[in-house]
Amino acid sequence: MNYQIVINNIDTVNEVEGYWSDEDLIALLEKFNYPDGATADKSSLPELLEMAISDYEPNEAAQIVLEYKLGEQLSDGQIEQISNNMLIDKVCEEYPEIHMQGTLFHVNQLLFKAYNGKFPNAKASIVHFSMTPTEGEVQKLTSENVLKLLNKGLSDRNLIKRLFENQISQNIPFPEAESIIWELTTEDNINYNLVTSENWINKDDIQESEFESVLEEVEDEA
Structure with a gap:
């Protein structure tokens, strides 16, 4: 199906x-030995947690x-290693298990704020775009659909294109898209917002802000 893409x-x-x-x-406050989080004013919870963490x-x-x-996903040894590495590297961009990178970003940034910069400052991208079919009915797109349609507008320097060239450009499965x-989110299945790491998509990666793209049905590998 043909789509008109506007970033x-x-x-x-x-x-x-x-x-x-x-x-x-509230749960984290309790883990940091601040048991009164449940009765605190909700608006004060982020500040209270930052203070509790900094102790x-x-x-x-x-x-x-x-x-x-x-x-539930990492061993104690892995957690200890990551906690030390986070102080010197952007683990959330480098961790080989891609499905954990998003969570690691949010953890990193919580700690970055609490310690006023002792952790590296990672960044996320929020991409606002529309994907309008030029034929056929509007349908809700998946993460895989979206990345395949965006492919034509991304620079060849883009990390997704470099690491997953075949998956993003061919009609084969691209399961990593759900982790990238x-x-x-969308309210009308045309206008979308996506959140990802700046490492995956950033402003410099966009070589075209308006273009046409074709979404082919993915062939079953079996």
């Missing part, structure tokens, strides 16, 4: 609003937050 804007942000829920903040050594705090978010795109 309206890319916002570069230090954090994604709404990722940490009030329940998350700990940076790598120790990182272990606590990582255990909370990824304790952290959030994909």
Whole structure:
């Protein structure tokens, strides 16, 4: 199916609003030995958590937050290693398990704010775009659909194109797309917002802001 693609804007942000829920903040406050989070004013929870975190050594705090978010997926040894590496590298951009990179970004930025820059400052991109079919009916697009359609407008320097050239350009499965795109939202199945790492898509990656693209049906590898 043919689509008309328009990339309206890319916002570069230090954090994604709404990722940490009030329940998350209360649970983390308890883990940082602040038991009164449940009775605190909701608007004060982020500030209270930053204060509670800053009472700990940076790598120790990182272990606590990582255990909370990824304790079921990582071993204690992995968490300890990542907590130390986070102080010197943007682990959220380099970690080989792509499906964890989004969570690692949010953990990193929580710690970056609490410690006023002791952790590297990673950034995310929020891409605002539209994808309008020039024929046929409007349908809700998946992360895989979106990246394949965006391919034509991305520079050859783009990291996704360099690492996943075949998957993004051919009608074969691209399962990594679900991990590369952290959030994909739309209200009308035409205008979309996606959230991803600046490492995956940034403003310099866009070589065309308006173009046509074809979405082919993915062939079953079996």
